[in-house]
Each structure stands twice: as C-alpha cells, then as structure tokens.
Amino acid sequence: MREDDVLIGALLEDACLTLEQLSRACAVPPQWVIEHVGEGLLPAPGESPSSWRFSSRDLVRARQMLHYERDFDAAPELAALVADLLAELDEMRARLRRAGLE
Amino acid sequence: MQFKDYYQTLGVARDATADDIKKAFRKLARRYHPDLSKEADAEARMKEVNEANAVLSDPEKRAAYDALGRGYQPGQDFRPPPDWDANFEFSGPGSAAEAAGFSDFFAELFGRMGGAPRGGGFGRREARFEAQGEDHHARILLDIEDAWRGATRQISLRVPRLDASGRAVLDTRTLDVRIPQGVREGQLIRLAGQGSPGFGGGAPGDLLLEVHFRPHARFRASGRDLLVDLPVAPWEAALGSVIPVGLPDGSSLKVRIPAGAQSGRQLVVRGKGLPGSPPGDLELTVRVVLPPADTARAKELYETMARELRFDPRAAGGS
Numbered sequence: 358m359r360e361d362d363v364l365i366g367a368l369l370e371d372a373c374l375t376l377e378q379l380s381r382a383c384a385v386p387p388q389w390v391i392e393h394v395g396e397g398l399l400p401a402p403g404e405s406p407s408s409w410r411f412s413s414r415d416l417v418r419a420r421q422m423l424h425y426e427r428d429f430d431a432a433p434e435l436a437a438l439v440a441d442l443l444a445e446l447d448e449m450r451a452r453l454r455r456a457g458l459e
Numbered sequence: 460m461q462f463k464d465y466y467q468t469l470g471v472a473r474d475a476t477a478d479d480i481k482k483a484f485r486k487l488a489r490r491y492h493p494d495l496s497k498e499a500d501a502e503a504r505m506k507e508v509n510e511a512n513a514v515l516s517d518p519e520k521r522a523a524y525d526a527l528g529r530g531y532q533p534g535q536d537f538r539p540p541p542d543w544d545a546n547f548e549f550s551g552p553g554s555a556a557e558a559a560g561f562s563d564f565f566a567e568l569f570g571r572m573g574g575a576p577r578g579g580g581f582g583r584r585e586a587r588f589e590a591q592g593e594d595h596h597a598r599i600l601l602d603i604e605d606a607w608r609g610a611t612r613q614i615s616l617r618v619p620r621l622d623a624s625g626r627a628v629l630d631t632r633t634l635d636v637r638i639p640q641g642v643r644e645g646q647l648i649r650l651a652g653q654g655s656p657g658f659g660g661g662a663p664g665d666l667l668l669e670v671h672f673r674p675h676a677r678f679r680a681s682g683r684d685l686l687v688d689l690p691v692a693p694w695e696a697a698l699g700s701v702i703p704v705g706l707p708d709g710s711s712l713k714v715r716i717p718a719g720a721q722s723g724r725q726l727v728v729r730g731k732g733l734p735g736s737p738p739g740d741l742e743l744t745v746r747v748v749l750p751p752a753d754t755a756r757a758k759e760l761y762e763t764m765a766r767e768l769r770f771d772p773r774a775a776g777g778s
Contacts, residue, residue: 362635363611363636363637364634364635364637364650364653365636365637366636366638366648366649366650366668367639367648367649367650367651368639368642368646368647368648368649369646369647369649369667381593381594382594382596382665382667384593384594413645413646413647414645416647416667417645417647420596424492428484428485428488428492429488429489443495447645454679454681455679455681455686457679457686457688457744
C-alpha cells in the first residue's frame with residue numbers, strides 16, 4: 358500500500374457542522390433542520406442559523422428522528438421523544454459499561 | 460443476478476393494498492430497527508425490508524416490478540430485457556444514492572442516475588441541474604488500541620457508477636483509511652469527497668464513519684477516559700504498593716496504591732486515557748483478589764490472620 362493511497366479521516370469534533378453540512382448529511386433540505394430547531398426538537402446551537410454549529414451527536418439524533426418520521430410517519434415530536442429515549446438508553450448502557458456490567 | 464421477491468420479504472400477498480404494505484413494513488421496521496433489535500442479522504434484514512418497501516410503496520416502481528417479475532421465483536437467475544423500463548416513469552428522488560444501500564437487483568432495476576435520461580418514456584425529466592452528491596454513512600468497528608495509536612483500516616463500499624446506457628451499476632470500492640489517534644466511541648470520521656458523486660458537475664458528498672469499539676478484554680472506554688480493573692493482592696492493598704499497569708500500546712506506567720485501599724476503590728491517573736486535547740484519564744478500580752487457601756501453609760497463614768487480627772468485616776455494616 359502506498360502512503361498516498363491512504364485517505365486521511367478527519368474527526369468531527371463537537372460543534373463543527375454548519376446548517377448546510379448537517380442538512381446534507383441527513384439528505385434533507387435546510388428548512389427541515391430549521392423547523393426542528395425552531396420546535397425545540399433539535400438543540401439550537403447558536404444565535405442564528407448562519408452561526409449554528411452542530412455536533413456529531415446532533416447529527417446522529419437528527420438521522421434517528423428522520424428515520425422515525427419516514428419509517429413510521431411519526432409526528433416530529435414523537436420522533437424526538439424516541440430519540441430522547443434512545444439517548445437515555447445509550448447513557449444507561451455507557452454506565453453499565455463503566456461499571457463493567459455489559 | 461438473482462430475482463428478489465419483495466412481496467415475500469415484507470410477508471404480503473401480491474395483491475396487497477398500499478395500506479397492507481405500509482403496515483407490514485412498519486411491523487418489520489420495528490422488529491429489525493438497528494437501534495434496538497437484538498437479532499444478529501438485524502442490520503442486513505432492515506436493509507432488505509427498506510429495499511422491498513422502497514419498491515412496493517412507490518406505485519411507479521411497484522407497477523414496473525410487477526410487470527417485469529411475472530413468472531420469476533425468488534433466487535431464480537434474472538436479467539431484465541434491454542429498455543424494459545421504457546414505458547415507466549420514475550419520479551422518485553435520489554435513486555442512485557438509494558441504490559448504493561440496496562442490492563444489485565435493485566440497482567439494475569431502479570438505479571438510473573439523474574441527468575442521463577434514456578429515450579422511450581413519456582415525459583421523462585430532461586432538466587439538467589448541478590447538485591452536490593449525498594453523504595454516505597457507515598459504521599466502523601475499532602479496537603481500543605486503534606484509538607490509542609491511530610490505525611489504518613480497509614473499508615469496502617458499494618458505489619454507484621453510471622454505465623454507458625445511463626444506468627447505475629454498483630461497484631465495490633476498497634478504501635484504506637487512516638483513523639486518527641484519540642477517536643472516541645460515537646464520534647464521526649469524515650472522508651471528504653468519498654460519498655455519492657455529484658450531479659451535473661457538483662462536488663461529491665462525504666463519507667461519514669460512525670466509530671464503535673469492539674469489547675476489550677481489559678479496557679472499557681467512556682469518552683476519552685479509559686477504565687480498567689486493577690487486581691491486587693490483599694497485602695498490596697493493605698500496605699500500599701506501586702504496581703505496573705499495562706497500557707493499550709504495550710507500555711506500562713507505575714501506579715501507587717494507597718495503604719488501606721479497599722476493593723472497588725477508584726484511582727484516577729490524569730491525562731493517561733485516550734490521547735486528545737485534552738487527553739482522557741485512566742480510571743483504575745482496585746479489585747482485591749484472595750490467594751487460594753489450597754495448601755497447608757496457605758491455610759495456616761489465613762488461620763494466623765484470623766487469630767491475630769480479630770477482624771470482623773460485618774461489624775461496621777451490621778449485616
């Protein structure tokens with residue numbers, strides 16, 4: 358393997374994705390993100406949409422919500438509730454892992 | 460290429476109504492949803508279910524599939540006749556990107572890319588436009604050692620490519636990817652330009668890899684903190700000692716155990732977890748391990764302790 362064949366992965370740090378990048382990563386129009394932030398279903402990471410910066414975690418949450426909205430015709434609020442519960446589940450699993458129980 | 464029976468995948472009859480299909484899809488989507496499903500092949504099954512639903516829930520695709528698939532059995536060798544889709548119009552978005560996540564069978568049938576319409580159909584969309592390609596998402600399983608040191612990993616991707624007739628075919632592409640040091644579980648790694656190709660000269664999308672760690676025999680990771688059990692002998696815990704602790708790269712550091720450390724006591728070594736800025740901590744949990752009393756001498760030592768220490772571990776707890 359030649360060194361120049363290797364792609365260098367960039368780590369997405371916290372608060373790094375713009376509105377456009379988040380929308381593209383979810384394959385939705387920016388309006389979908391703006392509405393979900395407006396309704397409090399996604400965190401509002403900054404003052405105005407042009408200054409918003411989303412984290413990896415926000416992206417995972419947005420994609421989860423999108424799946425539930427599309428797969429089950431879920432209302433956005435219900436999709437957000439499911440995403441909240443999944444986040445809680447992840448947190449519990451992380452605590453189990455910390456305690457060496459999983 | 461084998462014929463896929465989408466009706467069988469969703470468990471519905473060929474004359475199922477749109478409502479029946481929606482219900483069957485939701486039932487299976489719940490069962491195989493990768494966020495929760497305990498079934499071993501949930502992710503693969505969910506892909507099949509999504510693919511079947513993408514066809515059967517779309518009246519245009521379903522009609523074309525029904526017309527084409529008449530007489531075929533699941534698994535039977537299948538090759539669509541040239542221009543079979545000349546009389547169907549597909550107006551659904553993103554069929555090429557959609558095809559990347561689905562089977563060759565789907566790509567062959569419905570993976571025509573935007574901007575390259577084929578003749579024959581009525582009212583086909585001829586509009587040219589420029590758009591950035593879609594981002595792709597994938598999971599990558601790493602060992603904690605990879606996060607500690609950084610690593611190069613090989614990833615296989617299915618990538619749609621436009622053939623001479625304007626149809627998307629799926630190629631398997633292998634990428635060698637450098638995983639940066641200090642990556643955390645759940646974090647995303649972006650490979651710029653490795654997603655779907657752009658349309659009409661637009662830039663390609665990115666590939667986003669979601670990092671997950673394989674279970675490790677010794678270490679657990681929490682963010683950048685590394686957690687590890689530290690087995691100690693009773694005298695090391697009682698008297699205090701300096702103990703070497705192996706790190707994921709094979710090196711070790713010496714940790715001072717304070718005298719009187721009980722089992723379960725946590726010790727934190729700042730900055731010795733996964734690298735980063737700031738680096739994580741190394742959290743050690745003391746586990747006192749009893750030597751077995753399996754020889755006469757060992758039994759005598761325990762009996763001496765019992766006699767001379769007069770220790771009642773239940774005195775304070777009242778149990």
